[in-house]
Amino acid sequence: MDRQTIRRFVSWLDSEGLSGKTATVYVAGVRSEQLEHGFEDPGRNDHYLSMTLKGLTNQTRPDTYKRKPLTIEHLRQLKADLFGSLIPRHDQLMLWSAFTMAFYGMLRVSEYTRAASTASKAGCSMEQIRAMGRWSSDVSNRYVRPDMVSLTQAMLRISG
Incomplete structure (x- = not known):
């Protein structure tokens, strides 16, 4: 370089x-x-x-959006909305445990979810990954890492 x-x-x-x-x-x-x-x-x-x-x-940059912290009131409202919904009971309980673990553990989303690379390794197409992650642009390309074994195999097939 x-x-x-x-x-x-x-x-x-x-x-x-x-x-x-x-x-x-x-x-x-x-x-x-x-x-x-x-x-x-x-x-x-x-x-x-x-x-x-x-x-x-x-250089001065425009102020970025400052996210407000989640409070116990937010968690209470989330619980009321979740358990008042038509989501099946076992899904409600699973989501509630994830929310409380994230809240009290002060976790980031990436610390208790899987990366999109996992879907890529499982054979999902980029279109499927974008749909699952609700990506509205090609920014997903920055987060999804290609499986090196698959890339190597593809290169070997192409080269004959």
């Missing part, structure tokens, strides 16, 4: 709307990975790169 590539990467991160702090962390990760594999540090002594990252950090 050369300086131009890492500069383009920073430019792309900016175009994606990431903050300067996030871009700096990503660049540090790339640089660290390069060094771990015995390659030259692409950002070493790159004044242009450091000034670009500093500029991104100083």
